[in-house]
Amino acid sequence: MTKHPPQPESVAGNGLLDRRLFLGASLAGAALAPSPAAAEPLAVPPWSLAPGVPFNAYGMPSKFEAAAARKWVAPVNPATPGIGASRTPHHLLDGMMTPSGLHFERSHAGAPTIDPDQHRLAIHGLVRQPLVFTLEALSRYPMTSRVAFVECGGNSGFLSQPVAVPPGPAPDVQSIHGLLSCSEWTGVKLSTLLEEAGVDPRAKWIYAEGADSAGMSRSIPLAKALDDVIVCLYQNGERIRPENGYPVRLLVPGYSGNMNVKWLRRIKLVEGPVMTKDETSKYTILLASGKAWQFVFPLEVKSVITRPSPGLTLKGPGFYEISGLAWSGNGKIKSVEVSADGGKSWAPAALQEPVLSKAVTRFRMPWNWSGGPAVLQSRAADDTGMVQPSRAEMFAERGMRGQYHVNCIQSWAVNDKGEAANVFA
C-alpha cells in the first residue's frame, strides 16, 4: 500500500470519476483506507466470548445508532404539540426505502389513536349508492402494491429564504429535505371502490377527509382518483404506522404530501374543489406578484446529495462515494448529473436499479477528493423531459415568497477540513 498511488482519470472537474468505476473496475489507485494486516490478524473481541441477546417479538435498531432519529422543531404553542413536522435523517441512510420508524411525519393535530374495529370509511356524495366500509370489508378487496415516495409540499422550502446559514443549528439534509420518505404501500385501488359505489357523471373531483381532530382534507381531481390512487392498509409490509395514517390512508402517487390523506374516514364525490384551508391559504405557490398558483399537484423533479453533507465530515483526501436521492412526481428519473465544482462541469451518476415511477432513485458517483474546497451539486431529469432548475432560475420564475414545491438544485460547500455546509451557489 503506497500513500500516493496513481489516480483514476477524472470525468469532470474537482475529482469526479467515471460512474463505471462502480461496475467492478479496480479501485487500487483511489487512496482508500484499510490497514495492512498480518495473516491471522484479529484479536477476539469481548462480544464473541459470551452468549448474545435472545429473541424479541419486534426488533429495534442498535443502541449505537441513536443518532438516526426523526427531528422536529418544538411547537410554538405547547398546548398543541402535534402541530408540525418531524423529519427523516437521510444523511444517515442509504438505499431506496425509508424505514417506517423514520418516515417523516406532518400532522396538524397529532396522530389520533384509532381503534381499527371501530373505524369506518364512507364513500358518498355524487354516487349511485353511498357505502360504508369496515377495515375487514376493505381487506377482502383485490390489493395492489407499489413503492412510492411521499413528500410534503413544503419540503425544501428553506431554500426560498435569503440566508444560506442563518443563526441556530446549521441547515442539513434532514432539516432542509427531511419531509420526503419512500415506502412500499399496499391497499385497494380507489377506482375499485368508486366503481362499486357508482360514480355520478356530474362528479369531477373527490373530497378526502382524515379522522384527526384537525379534519385534514383536500380536493383531488376525479381523473387522478381513478388513475393510480390507492386506499392503503400496509406500509413496508406491515399495517401502516399510527403517525402515517393507521389504519387507512390515501396514497396519491407523486402529488403533494397532504393530499395523501391520513386516517382516511370519508371520500365525497363533488362537482368541483371544495376549497379547504389547506388548498387556499396554505399549499399554494405564492408568486412575487402576490398571485398564487393553486391546485399544482405533481411534485417536480428533484434531487439531493445525502453523503457528503453537513454533519458528515470527510476524513482526509482520497476516494469517497457521493450518494443521494432523486425523484419526480411526474414519472421515472431519467438521469442525475453531479458537479463537484459548483456547476462548472457535470458528469452522469450511476442510478441504482430498480428505477421506479414516482419512487425515489438512489444515485452514486465516485469522487476523489483533493483535500481542497469543493461545491457539490446534483441535477436530476425525469422521463417527461423536466430538468431540476438552479436556485436562481427557480426564483427568477416565482420570486422568493413561495415556500411550496421548491425543487431547485442543492449546493453543499466542502471546505479544506472536509466539513460540508449549505451554500446558495
Added chain:
Amino acid sequence: MTKHPPQPESVAGNGLLDRRLFLGASLAGAALAPSPAAAEPLAVPPWSLAPGVPFNAYGMPSKFEAAAARKWVAPVNPATPGIGASRTPHHLLDGMMTPSGLHFERSHAGAPTIDPDQHRLAIHGLVRQPLVFTLEALSRYPMTSRVAFVECGGNSGFLSQPVAVPPGPAPDVQSIHGLLSCSEWTGVKLSTLLEEAGVDPRAKWIYAEGADSAGMSRSIPLAKALDDVIVCLYQNGERIRPENGYPVRLLVPGYSGNMNVKWLRRIKLVEGPVMTKDETSKYTILLASGKAWQFVFPLEVKSVITRPSPGLTLKGPGFYEISGLAWSGNGKIKSVEVSADGGKSWAPAALQEPVLSKAVTRFRMPWNWSGGPAVLQSRAADDTGMVQPSRAEMFAERGMRGQYHVNCIQSWAVNDKGEAANVFA
C-alpha cells in the same frame, strides 16, 4: 345491493376468477361486504375530538397490531436462550418488503452487542495483501443496493415430517414458512474488497466467520463471492438491525440463510471448503439412503399462500383475494399458478411488479368462495424453468429424512366454517 348478484365467470375449479379482475374490471357481482349508507353517514368518533399523539424520534406500530410479532419456540436449555429461531408473521403482512422489526432471526448463540467503532473486518488467507477494515473505511467504498430475500435452509422443514397437524399449536404460515424475509440490502460488493486485497490464483473458496460467540461460519465458492455477494451495512434504508448482523453482514443472494454470515468479522481465502459444523452435520440434505447432498446452495423455487391461511377465518361466502409469496434462489419468478380444488385445476395468478431476481414476488388471485370445502395451493416456476414440486414428488426423490431446502407445494384446507388448516394433499 342484492344478496345474490350474478357471479363473475370462473377460470378454474372451486371459484377461482380471472386474475385480470385486478385490472379495473367491475367487482359488482362478487358479493363483497360494504354497507349501504345515508348521504352523510358517519358519526364523529372520539379520536376526532381531541389532539392526537405528538412527534416521536423513532416510530412503532399501533398497539392494535400487537399480534404482528415474531414468534419462537422456547429453548430446551434455558442457559442458552439465543439458540434457535424467531419467525416472521407473513399471514398478517402484505407487499414484498418485510419490516426489519419482523425479519426472522436465526442465531446459534444470540445476537452479540457490537460496538461499531471497535469492530473490524479482516480479509486474509490466499491474498496478495491481508487487509483490516474499520466500519468507517468500509463506508467510503462504492455501494450497491438490492432487494433480496434471506431464507433459512431449514425453512418449511415441518413439511418433511409425516403428521399434518400434530398435537400442540396448529401449524400456520408463520411456524412453517416464517424463516423467510425480504429486505433492501445496501453495502459494498465483496468483489471490490477482494480485488483490493488481491486474490491468489490458488484460492477457490472463501471462509466467512461471524463475531457471535458461536463463531457461525460457512464456506462459499469464490465464483459466487466474486459474482453478487455484498458486504452489507444497511437494511431497508437504515443500519442493519442487531439480530440481523449489526454492524456488518454478508448477503449471498439466493443461497441458504446461514451463508449470509451475520456480525461478519473475517473472510479467509482458501483452496477448498473448510467443513464447518454447519455445512456437515447440519444444513446438508439427508437422503433416504443415508447419504447426504452437501454444498447445495441456491434455495429452489417455492411459494406459499399467506391469505387465507390458518388463523385467518373467512367470514361467509363471497369474494376474497388469495395472496401469497413466491421466490427462487436461482432467479426471477416467471409464473405462479393457484388451485382451489387441491390441484385438480390451476389458473395463473397476477404477479405484483416489480418482479426482481432472488427477491420475493407477491402474487394475487381473485376467488369467489362458495362456502364449501376447498384446498388452496400455489405452484411457482422460475425463469430457469424450475417448477415447485408436489410434496409427494419431493419425497419420492429425497425420502423424508431431510429437513433442509424443503420447497414443495403447501396445501391449506378450508372447511365450511371458513377455517384453514395444513393438510398433506
